[in-house]
Amino acid sequence: MSEQAAATDKATQESLISVHRWTDKLLTFRTTRPAGYRFTPGQFARLGLLVNGEMVWRAYSITSAETEDQLEYYAIIVPDGLFTSALDKLQPGDPVWVEKLSYGFMTPDRFADGEDFWMLATGTGLGPYISILQQREVWQQFRNLILVHCVRHENELTYQEKFEALRAEAAAQNLPAQLRVITMTTRDNAVNTAEPAAANRLHGRITAALRDGTLEKKLGIDITAASSRLMVCGNPEMITEVRELLKERGLGPCRRAGGGQFITEDYW
Numbered sequence: 001m002s003e004q005a006a007a008t009d010k011a012t013q014e015s016l017i018s019v020h021r022w023t024d025k026l027l028t029f030r031t032t033r034p035a036g037y038r039f040t041p042g043q044f045a046r047l048g049l050l051v052n053g054e055m056v057w058r059a060y061s062i063t064s065a066e067t068e069d070q071l072e073y074y075a076i077i078v079p080d081g082l083f084t085s086a087l088d089k090l091q092p093g094d095p096v097w098v099e100k101l102s103y104g105f106m107t108p109d110r111f112a113d114g115e116d117f118w119m120l121a122t123g124t125g126l127g128p129y130i131s132i133l134q135q136r137e138v139w140q141q142f143r144n145l146i147l148v149h150c151v152r153h154e155n156e157l158t159y160q161e162k163f164e165a166l167r168a169e170a171a172a173q174n175l176p177a178q179l180r181v182i183t184m185t186t187r188d189n190a191v192n193t194a195e196p197a198a199a200n201r202l203h204g205r206i207t208a209a210l211r212d213g214t215l216e217k218k219l220g221i222d223i224t225a226a227s228s229r230l231m232v233c234g235n236p237e238m239i240t241e242v243r244e245l246l247k248e249r250g251l252g253p254c255r256r257a258g259g260g261q262f263i264t265e266d267y268w
Contacts, residue, residue, distance in 0.1 A: 011048055011097040012037075016090050017070055022158045025077045026124070028063065029087070031096045033071045039102035040109070041066055041131035041138075042231075047073070048097035051086045058083045059103070061127035061233075065134035071098065074127040074158070104128075106231055106265045108138050110254050114229035114261070116221055117142040117177075120206055120242065122150045125234025128265070130159055133166050139175035142229075144221060150184035150206045150234075157183045180219055184209065207241045225250045230262040239264045 012034040020028040031047075039045070044061045064072035077084045090096070106128055108117065117138065119129045126149050132138055133145065151157055160181075167179050184202045202209055202218060209215035216222050223230070228251070232242050243253070246262055254260035 011046075011099045013095050014071075014098050016092055016094045016096050018092060019090070023155055026075075026156060026158060027077070027088075028072060028074050028158075029090075030064070030070045030072045031098065033069055034098055034100065037071070037098070037100070037102075039066065040107045041135045042107040042128045043102040043104040044128070045071065045073070045102055046099040048099070049083060049086045049090075050095070050097075051082055055097070056083045056086070057099075061104075061131070062102070063127050063130035065131065072130075074124050074130065076124050104265065105256075106233065106263050108132055108135070108141065110263060111141070111229040112258065115143040115227040116223075116229070117145050118223065118228060118230040119145070119147045120150075120230065120232045120234075121148065122206065122234030122238050123156070125265075126159065128233060129231070130162065133163070133179070136173075136175070139170050139177040142177050145177050145179045146182070146219060146221065147179070148182045148184065148206060148215065150186065150238075152185065152187040154185055154188045157185070180221075182215065182218060205238070207238055207245065210242065210245050223249065223251075225252075225261055228261060232262060232264040 014032040014034060017030040017032060022028065039062055044059045046057050046059050048055045048057045060073040060075060062071055063074050064070060075084060075087065077088050119132070121129060129147055138145065147163070149157060163179065163181050170177065170179065182200050182202060184204060184206065186205055202214065206215070230246065232239050243264055251261040252259070254263050
């Protein structure tokens, strides 16, 4: 049995619809959605490409809304990466295989309570939050939706127009939550003061801003076990350090049996 034929047992062959290039390394791409495909915002899909006659599979968080008839993903091109090198060359209409099941437990419905929902991300770890923020229920569940996105350079701060559109849509629907977006850069120190979002820009790493209180001071919102619920997605080293910082403050990881204040997911 060929690799392509074997893939149909666990996946469906879909088509690339479009590619949006944010930078030479960062891109958003869309595929057709398999009939009956279901996912919960925050979950990821396993995608397959036929590379040199062999199927190569990688996991990508779904960034599209739960109700859309297309699937969207956010990716970084890895130098000499087998999957992303092939992805970088795809044209609309080319085949992409999508596994029939969605995966992952980083979903807001795991939080039974809480008022402030913190979403911490480095790089393409931003992906799952794009879908989560398009879920109406999350705007009804929390008082503050706080997104913190840390990258190396300013041009890697993607989806900013999407966040503004989501704010406007929530206001038009009188949804109660307020979306607060904090962007951070570790390499670019100078801030373009003409940019509207510059007022919510910090320099440095998420872990340092948590440790010295800069992040909470910037927002005027404290992280506490009583009111805060957090998701952390991105660089494994960042996640390990954030997890320890939160534990020092008396917060614990969410368990399947219930309880806990934070959920983490390594993104590479």
